Amino acid sequence: MVINPEGATLxxxxxxxxxxxxxxxxxxLIIIALxxxxxxxxxxxxxxxxxxxxxxADIDRISRRLRPDILIPAVDPYGDGARAIGxxxxxx
Numbered sequence: 001m002v003i004n005p006e007g008a009t010l011x012x013x014x015x016x017x018x019x020x021x022x023x024x025x026x027x028x029l030i031i032i033a034l035x036x037x038x039x040x041x042x043x044x045x046x047x048x049x050x051x052x053x054x055x056x057a058d059i060d061r062i063s064r065r066l067r068p069d070i071l072i073p074a075v076d077p078y079g080d081g082a083r084a085i086g087x088x089x090x091x092x
Contacts, residue, residue, distance in 0.1 A: 002075055004035035008058040013065035020066065033072035034058055036084035044085040051085070 003016075020030055034055065037043060044051045059073050074081055077088070 001031065002033045002035045003058075003062060005037040005054065005058050008034075008061055010061065010065070013061060017066050029070065030066065030068040031070040031072070032062060032066060032068040033075045034062065035075050036080060040084040041086070 001016075001020075003013075040051070043054075055073070059071065062068070063071055081088070
């Protein structure tokens with residue numbers, strides 16, 4: 001499942017948590033990836049550090065509410081990510 005930052009509100013995550021608990025069984029892995037906000041390029045240009053802080057807060061909220069088996073902090077960083085915020089150094 002991909003969750004965009006606009007959808008990472010507490011209410012939305014609680015709703016997803018209720019649904020995923022009902023749908024998951026013992027053998028079902030819950031895999032969640034964080035997508036990019038619609039205005040990612042604008043946010044990143046304005047302040048890369050603030051953009052990163054917000055994404056880390058999203059990851060924290062998602063991990064605490066949904067407790068996924070696997071959490072991917074960025075969808076396709078060299079494809080979708082490069083289109084959303086531009087190509088970044090591998091360290092980023």
